[in-house]
Each structure stands twice: as C-alpha cells, then as structure tokens.
Amino acid sequence: MQPSRTSQIVALIRSQLDRPSTPIGDADAQRKLCKGMRPSSGGSLRTSLVARTRFFDQLVLKAISERIGQVVICGAGYDDRALRFRAPAVTYFELDLPATQTDKAARLREMEADMRGLTLIPVDFRRDDPSILLRDAGFQAGRPALFLCEGLLVYLDREEVLRLLKGLRLVAFRGSKLASSLATHPEGHDSARVVATLNKRRRTGTAEPWLTVLSIDGWSSLFSHSGWRPDDISAVGGRTGGMLLVTCEPDTDL
C-alpha cells in the first residue's frame, strides 16, 4: 500500500496558499510536510480547494477561540493544521490509513516537528471503529470536540460512511461539531452512474476511486441516520453539483 497520492496533491496545492496561523503555530508547516513530494499540476482542483481550506481553517480557529480542546481529523493525510494552529490545551487526533500515517510520521520527524498535542492514529474506516481507537489514544468522550472529514467521505461506500459517522457520534459530547466536505450531484441523478463517470475522468480514479457521490437530500439523510443534525449546508459551484461544505451538531433527540 502506498501513501495516498490524492492527499499529497491536496497538500501540495495548499502549500502555495496564503493561510492564517496561530501565534505559536508554524505558518510554514504545509511546505515543510510536502518536502520532496512529486509535484502535481493540481489541475482544476485549486479553486474548490481554496474554498474548502478556508472553510476548515475558520472552523478550527473558531473551535480554538471557543476553548474546544479536541480536534479530530479523519482522513487527515498531510493536513498541517495540528502544527499551523497549535494552541495551548488543544489536542489534535489525526486518523488515516497506515501507509499514509507512516509516511507522515517520517516527514514530521524529518522536520523535527514538536509532536506535543498531536497523536497519529493508523486506521482503516472500512473495518475499524473510530470510537474505540480514539478512546485508546486518549480522546475524552466527556468533552466536546471538533470532528473534520475533509475530502474523505467520497472514498468510502455508503455503509462505511454510516459506520464512521455513527462511531464519531458515539464519542461526540454536547457542544461538539462535525464538518465535512462532500461530493454531490443534482437531485434525480443516478448516483452510481455519476460515480462511474467521474472516476473515468480522474487521474487517480483507479488507485483511489470515489465511491459515494449523493444529492443534498441523500447526504442529509445519511447524516440524520447516523445521529448528526446538519445545521449548515453550502454548495460550492451552485446547487447543481460539485462540492458541499456541511456542519452538523450531535442530534440530541436520539
């Protein structure tokens, strides 16, 4: 198994963006993490990635300002926020497949990153329960957290998405938030056909195929069925398809 190329491509584009950082954070962390990665043109990804990055950056900064002490980054890849947004009393838990985590850990060692406040957890969401792994890693289920699923859920099938979201809900204390970026298509389209067409167009469509692209209603129902209540859904590129940026709160009616 190779480290995720899609997460490298995203990180390489992000390393060129102008982004905020916290007073004790490392504003150069993304560039250092990308050292030696095979360059990528990034193609048409850049525009949506700018919006997506701003969305997740702002949510992390808001969580820090609200004294939320735990940030869980699912499918973290080469996300640099644990270093860029380092803050006193904030712990970051990053979950990703073992090959990517091993490569990221080596890069963090190479750049002599201060690992206090950062825990890397190897996981495969196709079979592992994140609630167990998080607790084992010191996550405190009795305190609120910000959960991020950025560019991840499209790589899992519907059942795997449901299982992951339910697992996160199990450890989501009152005041927690879940933020996700999602691939979407207009209502009434056949999701399986959309997925097949999109994968044919993607350079990484064979190594890292997309599995779940849904309408806004389809995604909303998946969140509701896993115990999360969407409180904000914004469509990037219009409501006719493309990317959704969604925040959810734990549904307390369950």
Ligand SMILES: C[S@@+](CC[C@H](N)C(=O)[O-])C[C@H]1O[C@@H](n2cnc3c(N)ncnc32)[C@H](O)[C@@H]1O
């Ligand atoms: C497009 S990348 C996004 C990385 C990161 N969230 C970002 O935006 O920079 C998707 C990430 O999901 C991870 N991923 C895909 N399938 C996974 C699985 N079954 N279990 C854990 N992580 C997975 C990949 O390894 C990769 O790092």
